[in-house]
Amino acid sequence: MATAVEVRDLKAWFGKTEALHGINMAVEQAHATAVIGPSGCGKSTFIRCLNRMHETNPDARAEGEVKVGNADIYDMPAVDVRRKVGMVFQKPNPFPSMSIYDNVAAGLKLNGTRNHKTLDDVVERSLQQSALWDEVKDVLKKKSGASLSGGQQQRLCIARALAVNPEVLLMDEPCSALDPISTAKIEDLIFELKQRLTIVIVTHNMQQASRVAEFTGFFLMGNLVEFDRTEKIFTNPSDKRTEDYITGRFG
């Protein structure tokens, strides 16, 4: 198996507060990796460091090495990083005034693509990949992103992230605002996408982690306590703290 993201001694701060204390993790290519842990454990901070979103917070900084492929993302322009590493957030955030089509094409247009045929192809491919195409193909330019249901909006955001052909897709609790049917669709989508893409998903829902991810990391107070195959984490974790958390004995 190949490593898609190599994290070495990653530390992150909010002002003077150290939120991550030297994380090491090798994320497998074309697999889903789940990041779990109680609120405030640093899991969202961790994945936001994987595409340099963390440093967009005032007073926030990160230190260490995050390699995507062979390139250290902290030696690249942030805009290039976000092309390689897409992100989907907890709350769907389509551009409300833009059409569905423009929402998906936004990233490409920002990168300078103007060719209509290219844009059409990418929009269709991205919406197909995000399993939204059949539901919106007749209203692509008539309806706004905001007119869709919550689940559809989230899949639109996934399509928007896929449009720039990223190597890695980060998902920060992508289903926490969705109903079970929409959640199941996103999970099916993760299953499809990880055939080609590397996915890192933060989730509070441990059943979701066990359903979608081959690997799981348990974070606690800014440390990666345990990282292993998901079935090991959820049936027989090595660390007592992991076991206490996933069995609900603290948290």
Place this chain on the structure above:
Amino acid sequence: MTRIRFHQELDELKHRILAMAGMAEQAVDLAVQAYSQRDLALCERVLTNEPGINRAEREVDEFAIDLLAMQQPMAVDLRFILAVIKINADLERVGDQAVNIAQRVMHMAGMPAFELPVDIPAMASRVRAMVRDALRSFIEGDTELAKRVLEADDEIDRINHEAFAALSACMQAKPDCAVQALDALSIARNLERVADHATNIAEDVIFWVRGADVRHGAGQTIAGS
């Protein structure tokens, strides 16, 4: 501590399986006592109690399945519930073995007593000790005790083989005792199976506590771990 209700329900599950274990253990005790005393009334009690064990098995299974479905347990809790479901099946089979023994005793009771070359009460005493230890290892989560149960099973197998040889020889030498010897042979085999169920229970305890699968001789790999 969070998920308080769930952990209370796990305690309740343990309570129920232990009640079931008590019934199965008592069934074996009564059947063995019936053999020693040729007591038909005790045999009847074993037979009368069996539906209660079967009912308890269904109730424990239902409770465990509800917990799996409703609480989505993880790690040690998941392993505990899986172990309980398997132990439950073993206990029900222990009850069945007790019934088989009782039926053989009822058959023997109608015939003149022969001095058979097998010490069923002594074998039964070892088997009951295994069952008791397996259940105690479950109650206390004691994997060392569970390992000793696994080791004790070899001795029961040996006794069973010896009983087979001795009773076969007896049948050949004294054809008059053949029917009773066959009954005793069946009882020895029933007891050997009870010991196998105790072994299964001990393996399940190790799985629950350590997450290690020691079935089919894989126990060597965890020795001392």
